[in-house]
Amino acid sequence: MVRDYSAFLPGGIPRRREPTALESLGWGPVFARQIDADALTATPPVRVVAVHRSGLQVAGDGIDETIPPGPEATVGDWLLLDRARPRSSQVLERKSLIKRRAPGTGREVQLIAANIDTVFVVTSCNTDFNIARLERYVALAFDADIEPVIVLTKADLAKDPASYVTAAQAISERVLVVALDARGEEPVQALADWCRPGRTVAFIGSSGVGKSTLTNALLGAQAIATQGIREDDAKGRHTTTRRELHATPGGCLVLDTPGMRELQLTDAAEGIADVFEDIKALAADCRFTDCQHETEPGCAVRTAMEDGSLDPARITRWRKLQAEDAFNSASLAERREKDRAFGKLVRSAMKAKSDRTR
Numbered sequence: 001m002v003r004d005y006s007a008f009l010p011g012g013i014p015r016r017r018e019p020t021a022l023e024s025l026g027w028g029p030v031f032a033r034q035i036d037a038d039a040l041t042a043t044p045p046v047r048v049v050a051v052h053r054s055g056l057q058v059a060g061d062g063i064d065e066t067i068p069p070g071p072e073a074t075v076g077d078w079l080l081l082d083r084a085r086p087r088s089s090q091v092l093e094r095k096s097l098i099k100r101r102a103p104g105t106g107r108e109v110q111l112i113a114a115n116i117d118t119v120f121v122v123t124s125c126n127t128d129f130n131i132a133r134l135e136r137y138v139a140l141a142f143d144a145d146i147e148p149v150i151v152l153t154k155a156d157l158a159k160d161p162a163s164y165v166t167a168a169q170a171i172s173e174r175v176l177v178v179a180l181d182a183r184g185e186e187p188v189q190a191l192a193d194w195c196r197p198g199r200t201v202a203f204i205g206s207s208g209v210g211k212s213t214l215t216n217a218l219l220g221a222q223a224i225a226t227q228g229i230r231e232d233d234a235k236g237r238h239t240t241t242r243r244e245l246h247a248t249p250g251g252c253l254v255l256d257t258p259g260m261r262e263l264q265l266t267d268a269a270e271g272i273a274d275v276f277e278d279i280k281a282l283a284a285d286c287r288f289t290d291c292q293h294e295t296e297p298g299c300a301v302r303t304a305m306e307d308g309s310l311d312p313a314r315i316t317r318w319r320k321l322q323a324e325d326a327f328n329s330a331s332l333a334e335r336r337e338k339d340r341a342f343g344k345l346v347r348s349a350m351k352a353k354s355d356r357t358r
C-alpha cells in the first residue's frame, strides 16, 4: 500500500482558513445551531467578555460595547444582542456553567462563568496542596460539564514533585495532572493541548498558587495589561479584581475572575458522584442497596477499606462534600419554594384588587 505522507511535509499541510471574528471569540456549532440566519442579522451574537458594575462588556463581529445589566448572563456567555432593547438580549444555551453559593448567609446561586472548555485546577507543590480541596474543584468542574486538568505549580521549589503528582492522580482516573514552574515559558508548552484556538480556559485555586502567573504566561506580551488592574482591598492586600476574557497570541481565550478562588458546592451531586465513582462502583456490591457503609453486614465499601484498597479518608471526604452540597442545595430548594409561595400570594392579592376595582 502506498501511503501519502505529503501532509506531513513542509508546505504539504493545507492552510487552515483564518478564524472568523466570532470564532476568535469562541463561537462554534453548539451556538450556531441555536439560531437561524434571520436571527443572526436581526440580533447579532456577542460574547460577554467582561462584567462590570455598570454593565456587560460584549464583543462580536465589529461590535465592542457595554450594555446595561439586565440579561441573566455572566462572563463567557453568548447573547443575541437586541440593539433596541439590550436588556432583553437573549442568552444562548450554555456549553457549561460555573456557579457557586454566594458568599454570606443568603446562599443564593451566583453565576461565575459560562462556556468554559477547560478549567485548570491550580495548587502548588507545597502546603497549599490539599486533596479535599482538589476533589471539590474537580467535582465542581464535572458538575459544570467542564474538563478539569490539575496543574501543580512551584514544582521547581519542591523536593519531590512526583509525589504530588501521584497524590493528585489518585483523585480521578478521568483527570490529567501537570506539574510545572508557572513562571517563564513552560506553561505555554505544558498546557498547549487545552489552549487551542477558539477554546476557553480558566484557572481556579486559592490565593498565591500562581493563577495570575499562569494567565500571564499564556498571554505573553499582553500580560502587562492584566497586571495593571490589581487594586488594594480594604485590608491593604493585593487582590485580583478583574473578571474578563483575554485572548492569547495563539487564539485561546483565558478567563480571569476572582470568583474562581474559593467555591462552595451547590447543586453539584452529579459532579461529586463522578469524582467518587470508585466508591459508587464498590457500593454496587453492598448487600443492601441503601447501605450507608457503616455497620451493615455485607458492605463492600467497608471490606475495601479493611483490605487497604480504599483509603478511609477518601470516604470521609466524600461524606463531607456530599453534606456540604446537600446543605447548600436544600436551602436553595426551600428558597425556591418560598419564592413560589410568595409569587402566588402576590398574584392572588393583585387579582383580589382588580376584582374589587372592576
Ligand SMILES: Nc1nc2c(ncn2[C@@H]2O[C@H](COP(=O)(O)OP(=O)(O)OP(=O)(O)O)[C@@H](O)[C@H]2O)c(=O)[nH]1
Residues within 6 Å of the ligand: 153, 154, 155, 156, 157, 180, 181, 182, 183, 205, 206, 207, 208, 209, 210, 211, 212, 213, 214, 238, 239, 240, 261
Ligand atoms: N518558584 C515559583 N514561583 C511561583 C510559581 N508560580 C507562582 N509563583 C510565585 O508565587 C506568587 C503568587 O503567584 P500569583 O500568580 O500571584 O498567584 P495567584 O494564584 O494569582 O494569587 P491571587 O491573585 O491572590 O489569587 C508570585 O510571587 C509568583 O511569582 C512557580 O511555579 N514557581
Ligand SMILES: [Zn+2]
Residues within 6 Å of the ligand: 283, 286, 287, 291, 292, 293, 294, 296, 298, 299, 300, 301, 302
Ligand atoms: Zn456498604
